[in-house]
Amino acid sequence: MIVAKRRLPDIAYHLVDAVNFDRIQREGLKCAADLLDRDDAACGTHRPTALITKQGAYIRDQAPMPPAALAHCLDSPLTPADWYRLMNGFVFFWLDGERLRRHLAATRGRPQRLLSIETARLVDRYGDVLSVTPFNTGNARRRPARRGQRSFVPVHRWLAEAWSSECEPGRRPRAASHRPVELVASVSIPDIMAFCVAVEPVNDGAGRRDA
Template sequence: MSEAELDALLRDCPVLFHMAERGAWPTIRRHGLLSTVAALDLFGVTGEARAAALRRRPDGIVLERADLGRIVLRDQKPLSDRGLERCLRDGLTPADWHARLNARVFFWLSRARVLTLLAGRAYRDHAHEVLELDAAALVAAHRDRIALSPINSGATGRFPAPRGADTFLPIADYPYAAYARRRRGERAVELTVPGAVPDAACYVRRVSVMRGPETEAVLYEAR
């Protein structure tokens, strides 16, 4: 991706979206956004509890400690190991893919993607917190660590998109022009940061409580 292409992407997608469990905002303000691995490290989770969290999670896992706060590792209902076996390339296994997902913080580049997820059968009956972040500011601060994905890497569904070693690519290596020709016009679906974004709150412009497409409350709005 060239500088001009990155500028175009940020013009068209000025807001990044992150969906979290209800009640997550105070902990995010304190610790930032953490990958699954980073959250397990912070809470000192080891042994079988850690191993279970790093496999596919059919339900959310709560991490809570008086001195640290509360984090919920989100469930992975839209993902199945059977689906991964059908779509993985480059000799990767489902365990390999889980390792890639668990090592990253994920952002959507479009509100439509968030609304689709919220409307899905797994989530539509529950309230969630949706963070809206300044895309240009976050990219400027974490550019060397960012990788982009052209697919929803955490879902398989009936017809899972192929995925492999080149699914997550650094900005400089991402084939923007090739994806610009896609019918839906999405040049990138996910923006990811390995490990954690400890200063995430600095880029947050709005935090909303949403149930399906409806906004139930606004918890925070930058001035």
């Protein structure tokens, strides 16, 4: 029997608030922790609403993962604060078009820039710090999946072993055919525009509203 080789989609997507786009063209994509100057208290605290840093960077809210909801779906001994620190240290890309549409709907009409990133070239350059996830790790509502460090599967390991390392102890791994939802970088990406093949303005005709 011939087994199809696993591969990532050709394009990964990153939705950028328009106020951040000029900075991204100059400095690249920064994780929230870097935008927060690695302030441990800020990185480990839930953001129920978006914020703007002293430098003018817009950081999205974490409304879909309140502490009480997270506490019920985290692997032991992780705490909600641990999860916020973990998430703030990542740069996220969507690999799933439906999730991208949901994210866009959650931007509340704020003007955005949709970056289309050539996945293969990004993996060639940053493969050692890239992982994939099987679900939206930023959402802990509506029957959330159990999660922990194991939820971030190194991309090269996923290509070789599918979801075996993501499996909870005592459970069967996800089907190898289960498609990744997110591509995640554990570092900021200063040269992101080198991998960008398209930039699409979104919501530019809509009125701005505060987050």
